[in-house]
Amino acid sequence: VQSKNDEAILDLLNEYHHADIAEILEDLNTEQASYIIKLLDSEKTSEILMEMDEGDREKILATLSTKEIAEEIEELDTDDAADMIAELSEERQIEVIAQIEDEEHKAEIRELLTYDEDTAGGLMAKELVRVNENWTVTECVREMRAQAENVTRVHSIYVVDGNEKLIGRLSLKDLLMASPRAHISTVYIPKVDFVDVNEDAEEVARIMQKYDLEAIPVVDENKVLLGRITIDDIVDVIKEEAEKDYQMAAGITQDVEADDSILQLTRARLPWLFLGLVGGIGAFLIMEGFKGTFEKYAVLFFFTPLIAAMAGNVGVQSSAIIVQGLANDDVKGSINKRLIKEMFLAALNGFILALFLFAFVWITKGSFLTALAISVSLVAVIIIAGLIGTFVPLFLDKKGIDPAIATGPFITTSNDIFGILIYFWIAKLILGI
Amino acid sequence: VQSKNDEAILDLLNEYHHADIAEILEDLNTEQASYIIKLLDSEKTSEILMEMDEGDREKILATLSTKEIAEEIEELDTDDAADMIAELSEERQIEVIAQIEDEEHKAEIRELLTYDEDTAGGLMAKELVRVNENWTVTECVREMRAQAENVTRVHSIYVVDGNEKLIGRLSLKDLLMASPRAHISTVYIPKVDFVDVNEDAEEVARIMQKYDLEAIPVVDENKVLLGRITIDDIVDVIKEEAEKDYQMAAGITQDVEADDSILQLTRARLPWLFLGLVGGIGAFLIMEGFKGTFEKYAVLFFFTPLIAAMAGNVGVQSSAIIVQGLANDDVKGSINKRLIKEMFLAALNGFILALFLFAFVWITKGSFLTALAISVSLVAVIIIAGLIGTFVPLFLDKKGIDPAIATGPFITTSNDIFGILIYFWIAKLILGI
Numbered sequence: 124v125q126s127k128n129d130e131a132i133l134d135l136l137n138e139y140h141h142a143d144i145a146e147i148l149e150d151l152n153t154e155q156a157s158y159i160i161k162l163l164d165s166e167k168t169s170e171i172l173m174e175m176d177e178g179d180r181e182k183i184l185a186t187l188s189t190k191e192i193a194e195e196i197e198e199l200d201t202d203d204a205a206d207m208i209a210e211l212s213e214e215r216q217i218e219v220i221a222q223i224e225d226e227e228h229k230a231e232i233r234e235l236l237t238y239d240e241d242t243a244g245g246l247m248a249k250e251l252v253r254v255n256e257n258w259t260v261t262e263c264v265r266e267m268r269a270q271a272e273n274v275t276r277v278h279s280i281y282v283v284d285g286n287e288k289l290i291g292r293l294s295l296k297d298l299l300m301a302s303p304r305a306h307i308s309t310v311y312i313p314k315v316d317f318v319d320v321n322e323d324a325e326e327v328a329r330i331m332q333k334y335d336l337e338a339i340p341v342v343d344e345n346k347v348l349l350g351r352i353t354i355d356d357i358v359d360v361i362k363e364e365a366e367k368d369y370q371m372a373a374g375i376t377q378d379v380e381a382d383d384s385i386l387q388l389t390r391a392r393l394p395w396l397f398l399g400l401v402g403g404i405g406a407f408l409i410m411e412g413f414k415g416t417f418e419k420y421a422v423l424f425f426f427t428p429l430i431a432a433m434a435g436n437v438g439v440q441s442s443a444i445i446v447q448g449l450a451n452d453d454v455k456g457s458i459n460k461r462l463i464k465e466m467f468l469a470a471l472n473g474f475i476l477a478l479f480l481f482a483f484v485w486i487t488k489g490s491f492l493t494a495l496a497i498s499v500s501l502v503a504v505i506i507i508a509g510l511i512g513t514f515v516p517l518f519l520d521k522k523g524i525d526p527a528i529a530t531g532p533f534i535t536t537s538n539d540i541f542g543i544l545i546y547f548w549i550a551k552l553i554l555g556i
Numbered sequence: 557v558q559s560k561n562d563e564a565i566l567d568l569l570n571e572y573h574h575a576d577i578a579e580i581l582e583d584l585n586t587e588q589a590s591y592i593i594k595l596l597d598s599e600k601t602s603e604i605l606m607e608m609d610e611g612d613r614e615k616i617l618a619t620l621s622t623k624e625i626a627e628e629i630e631e632l633d634t635d636d637a638a639d640m641i642a643e644l645s646e647e648r649q650i651e652v653i654a655q656i657e658d659e660e661h662k663a664e665i666r667e668l669l670t671y672d673e674d675t676a677g678g679l680m681a682k683e684l685v686r687v688n689e690n691w692t693v694t695e696c697v698r699e700m701r702a703q704a705e706n707v708t709r710v711h712s713i714y715v716v717d718g719n720e721k722l723i724g725r726l727s728l729k730d731l732l733m734a735s736p737r738a739h740i741s742t743v744y745i746p747k748v749d750f751v752d753v754n755e756d757a758e759e760v761a762r763i764m765q766k767y768d769l770e771a772i773p774v775v776d777e778n779k780v781l782l783g784r785i786t787i788d789d790i791v792d793v794i795k796e797e798a799e800k801d802y803q804m805a806a807g808i809t810q811d812v813e814a815d816d817s818i819l820q821l822t823r824a825r826l827p828w829l830f831l832g833l834v835g836g837i838g839a840f841l842i843m844e845g846f847k848g849t850f851e852k853y854a855v856l857f858f859f860t861p862l863i864a865a866m867a868g869n870v871g872v873q874s875s876a877i878i879v880q881g882l883a884n885d886d887v888k889g890s891i892n893k894r895l896i897k898e899m900f901l902a903a904l905n906g907f908i909l910a911l912f913l914f915a916f917v918w919i920t921k922g923s924f925l926t927a928l929a930i931s932v933s934l935v936a937v938i939i940i941a942g943l944i945g946t947f948v949p950l951f952l953d954k955k956g957i958d959p960a961i962a963t964g965p966f967i968t969t970s971n972d973i974f975g976i977l978i979y980f981w982i983a984k985l986i987l988g989i
Contacts, residue, residue, distance in 0.1 A: 142766045174766075268733060295728050300701060333575045333607075335788050337770065354787050355768050361791065365798030366880060372805055373876030373963070374869055381881030381894075385901045392873050393905055396938075399869045400909050403862020404916060410858040424857050425843040428864045429836020432972055435868070436807055436832045436965050440825050443806030447799060448814030461814075468818045472826055476833050483837060505829075530806070532869050539865055 129162055141167060145174035148183075157186040169198035172207065178382070181210055189215055193222035201228065202248035202356065205235035235350075243327050244320040246360070247341045247350035252280045256290060256308040260301050263293075281340050281348055282311040289340055289348040291315050317342050320349055327352060328360045329452070367527070368450065372443060374399075374532040395532040402536030406431065406543050413547045416556050422488060423550055426497055427543055433476070433501065434508040434542030435535040441465055441512030442530045449520050450527075458517050462510055469509030473502035496553040500546040507545060508538045562595055574600055578607035581616075590619040602631035605640065611815065614643055622648055626655035634661065635681035635789065638668035668783075676760050677753040679793070680774040680783035685713045689723060689741040693734050696726075714773050714781055715744040722773055722781040724748050750775050753782055760785060761793045762885075800960070801883065805876060807832075807965040828965040835969030839864065839976050846980045849989050855921060856983055859930055860976055866909070866934065867941040867975030868968040874898055874945030875963045882953050883960075891950050895943055902942030906935035929986035933979040940978060941971045 136144055136159070148156040148171065160168045160183055172180050172195060184192060184207075192211070196204045196219060208216050216236075223229040231249040238244025252270045254263045267280065280293040291311040301310045317340045318327050331339055337354045367378065374395035379388055406427075416423065445461075448454035454461070477498040484494035512534055516526035569577055569592070581589040581604065593601045593616055605613050605628060617625060617640075625644070629637045629652060641649050649669075656662040664682040671677025685703045687696045700713065713726040724744040734743045750773045751760050764772055770787045800811065807828035812821055843860065878894075881887035887894070910931040917927035945967055949959035 369802050373872050381877050381887050399865045403865050406861035407858045425840045427861050428839035431861045432832045432836050439806050444814050454814050471822050
């Protein structure tokens with residue numbers, strides 16, 4: 124395909140949706156992809172670029188001149204345009220912005236770049252349909268036709284007063300049904316949800332989900348209408364949030380993907396492994412402290428991996444349930460009540476598991492006391508691991524720290540150490556050494 | 557509040573959005589919540605009930621008569637209505653459906669109940685705006701006004717031919733701009749995305765996200781228009797999918813919440829813990845097998861928790877990255893290439909960690925050979941754990957099994973066993989015992 128047969132490529136690609144072309148380009152090398160991007164019309168390529176993975180997009184943008192990038196930017200909605208520019212080096216950002224011809228578009232993108240990407244301002248687009256309360260329905264429809272050309276999807280029409288303050292909304296449906304001479308001020312709906320431009324992106328996602336909104340207007344501290352956020356941006360926020368929590372639980376910091384470089388992946392994974400190493404050395408020191416026991420009861424030491432694994436698993440389970448509950452805002456009641464519940468739950472699980480372990484040790488080792496010591500310790504370890512797994516995320520959440528860091532290696536490592544310590548201590552007590 | 561001061565309650569609650577009332581009711585006990593539900597108008601309460609947690613909703617529905625439930629159902633869109641009915645016992649389902657007065661609504665709900673909840677049919681609503689290609693724009697607007705009363709949000713207008721087959725779509729914007737006497741067949745857009753009624757819900761979510769759709773029509777095998785799915789339903793699918801993977805990684809089967817009963821939580825957690833127990837017994841057997849060899853080197857045993865923890869952590873990290881990559885459809889290239897990459901990555905991480913461990917053991921134990929044996933084993937264990945963590949999810953995915961089950965306890969347990977086995981084997985080799 125790549126043998127410079129330009130027309131054949133164009134004919135072929137024009138049949139496809141830009142999201143499909145983006146997938147095809149991701150499978151090509153940068154040179155080939157960049158060649159195709161230059162071949163196609165910027166109206167189409169801007170959409171293709173936005174659909175690509177950030178990494179692949181960056182590589183292609185690097186092969187384009189600032190003039191070419193500026194052309195892509197002209198075609199994009201302001202929110203996508205600002206996102207794409209934000210990925211460039213500061214130097215290239217200035218050059219690209221300078222080459223945008225549409226002055227209004229340029230000013231809007233400049234404004235959007237000033238907001239933090241994790242806030243409502245970072246998510247919003249300037250494209251929206253706004254009407255003045257003093258217009259008539261006819262004036263309004265005329266104005267809307269002009270405005271709607273820039274807006275891909277008209278969700279809601281926002282009504283502002285003379286000072287550009289948001290005062291309400293209007294649905295296309297209402298407009299269709301209203302008398303043409305009516306004033307907007309008599310037909311608009313004064314009840315309108317909105318968010319502050321500095322509101323946290325996750326909070327915006329929560330509000331839009333809770334009230335089933337498909338778009339929400341963004342205002343400044345004086346309620347002046349600045350932009351709007353649509354549900355497709357929120358879908359991305361939700362997905363990213365879920366992926367972040369998942370990675371945190373798996374012991375991966377930063378946002379990495381399977382296709383990132385070895386160095387990036389090492390940086391994301393090594394810190395948690397290091398924590399595991401320190402924990403392992405802690406476990407070593409504990410076991411060495413009980414070394415004297417080893418002479419008579421070597422069998423106890425052979426069960427430490429089992430004890431550590433159970434402590435880790437129980438801890439991860441209980442912390443994951445709490446972290447997920449906190450994220451969904453459905454953890455109610457006091458910390459104490461929750462700890463008592465987890466205690467019963469862990470005791471039940473622990474008792475069932477300990478029964479099996481007891482039978483196994485008694486049958487294979489023939490020592491009732493050893494079997495008892497190991498099983499009783501297992502129950503204690505499971506209960507304490509469950510309590511730690513429940514308490515830590517609740518405590519972090521109370522202190523305003525993201526409880527998700529309490530899952531994964533953090534809980535596993537601390538539970539390993541506590542588990543082994545409790546295990547030897549109880550076993551020693553029961554065996555009377 | 558609950559002292560039967562009905563009017564005060566009504567006044568108070570009428571100020572709130574139904575999503576907020578749902579939250580308030582979730583904090584009350586069932587009796588109080590049911591009392592308030594009976595007090596309010598069914599137009600409002602049906603929305604409130606849909607916003608509540610499934611568990612809380614079930615409790616309240618249990619206190620209502622089938623007649624009362626049928627009244628709530630009448631107010632809901634068909635998709636929500638079918639979801640609510642599906643939560644009832646089969647016996648009550650029949651009673652409730654029989655008491656729905658609107659015959660069309662009843663037939664539509666019956667139809668929706670026949671689809672699997674994880675398919676497009678299970679997600680779709682029957683409410684949509686459909687126009688015939690032979691109508692004029694004026695006829696179309698008139699028809700739409702009538703239809704739009706049943707449809708909360710008009711996303712797209714679907715165009716069908718004489719046989720009710722989907723042939724295209726129309727945007728409200730286009731309709732606003734078209735001449736009133738034009739025929740729909742001359743203004744509609746023949747390019748329209750659609751999904752089959754039996755399509756998997758996750759695949760529908762993927763398509764809607766990829767093409768940035770806010771609604772998609774659902775058709776049967778003859779392309780007859782059956783219903784439509786809106787983006788808010790897809791948001792729920794995405795969230796549920798992410799939560800399922802997260803729970804799987806944490807070793808929790810089934811969909812449980814922090815507020816479920818102890819028995820439900822035990823059922824979800826015990827199987828994975830049992831797997832851990834079996835793995836722990838496996839580790840015990842391995843260690844016992846090396847018992848004789850290591851009378852001299854008890855110190856080796858003290859490092860088994862460290863080895864097991866590192867093997868588990870590395871395995872979870874690499875499997876999580878692969879599972880997430882597979883879910884996002886961005887794992888490219890062959891399994892072999894990926895395994896080689898993971899090998900280098902693990903070797904790099906392992907080498908850095910082993911250096912620290914070597915220093916620690918050499919300094920505290922004063923034995924170069926012991927330090928070497930433990931460190932070299934650590935590198936080997938980390939590499940093999942990384943390879944297992946990479947290979948298993950890729951292999952499962954190839955075989956058509958959800959790779960998410962390869963994360964969490966499954967990978968941890970198998971890596972524990974392999975890790976300990978490799979550790980002792982290599983240590984034995986180096987120490988020459």
